Every structure is written in C-alpha cells, then in structure tokens.
Amino acid sequence: MAAPKKSRARSAARLNAVQALYQQEMEGTPTPILLHEFHAHRFGATIDEATLVDAEMDFFDDIVRGVTARAEEIDRTVTERLADGWKLERLDRSMRAILRAGTYELIARPDVTVGTVIDEYLDVAHAFFDEKEVKFVNGLLDKVAKDVRG
DSSP states (O other), X not given: OOOOHHHHHHHHHHHHHHXXXXXXXXXXXXXXXXXXXXXXXXXXXXXXXXXXXXXXXXXXXXXXXXXXXXXXXXXXXXXXXXXXXXXXXXSOHHHHHHHHHHHHHHHHOTTSOHXXXXXXXXXXXXXXXXXXXXXXXXXXXXXHHHHHHO
C-alpha cells in the first residue's frame, strides 16, 4: 500500500534536506540561498520524465535551518558516539549530512517518533550506501536516541 501523501512528502523533505546539507558543506552555500534553490528548482521537479515527490517545505526548512543553527551541538552529539579514535571529519560528507539531519530530528522534533526518525534516515542511507554503512547509521542514531530521548 502506498504511503500517505504527508508521509511521502516528509520522506522527500528528509532526502532533500540531506542533499541540501551536503551541498552546503561542499559549496558553502548560505542557508537562505540554499533554501530558495531547493524551493524553486528541486521540489516537484521533473527529471527524465518522472516527477519527483513534492517535499513538505516547512519540514525541509526546519531540518536545514535547525542543523545549521545547532551545528556545534549536533556535531558534538554525533562525535561523542563515534568509536574511539574516529572523528566526524573522517566520515563521508553524505554520511555526515544523514547523521546531522537524523540527530537534529531526535534532539529537536519530539513530535516525530524515534522509530520514524531512524527508519526514515535508514531509507536515505540506502540511497547512498551499502548495508555496512546503513547499519552504522542505525547504530549511531539509536545511541543518540537513547541518550536524548531516554
């Protein structure tokens, strides 16, 4: 059965947020310009005759702005849960974007269940990584969830 429209729109918002955070890290694009670009050119776009799912714009904006505004707190939260000797900078930029977005939701969006946050970012991780990395995302977000949500 197809996911409800709001659920699909939130899933699209998360994927777009990860892509936006990746782009921001790569290019240093200021947040307002980044948000405008995604609003104007990415949401509901047609690529190769397929129309992309329209993302929930307010949810997307909240994730991107929230990760940007709370970057130090989020990076510290993620770094504290990495294995000894690992640094956040050692992770792939796409991985950092996924972990940052997921951690932001766990910290700042109590309206979204832990299971939903983890499942959604596992789906995003599957778009970019193999199973080993997906398991890494699962383990790290689970640790964050236990610490920040009890």
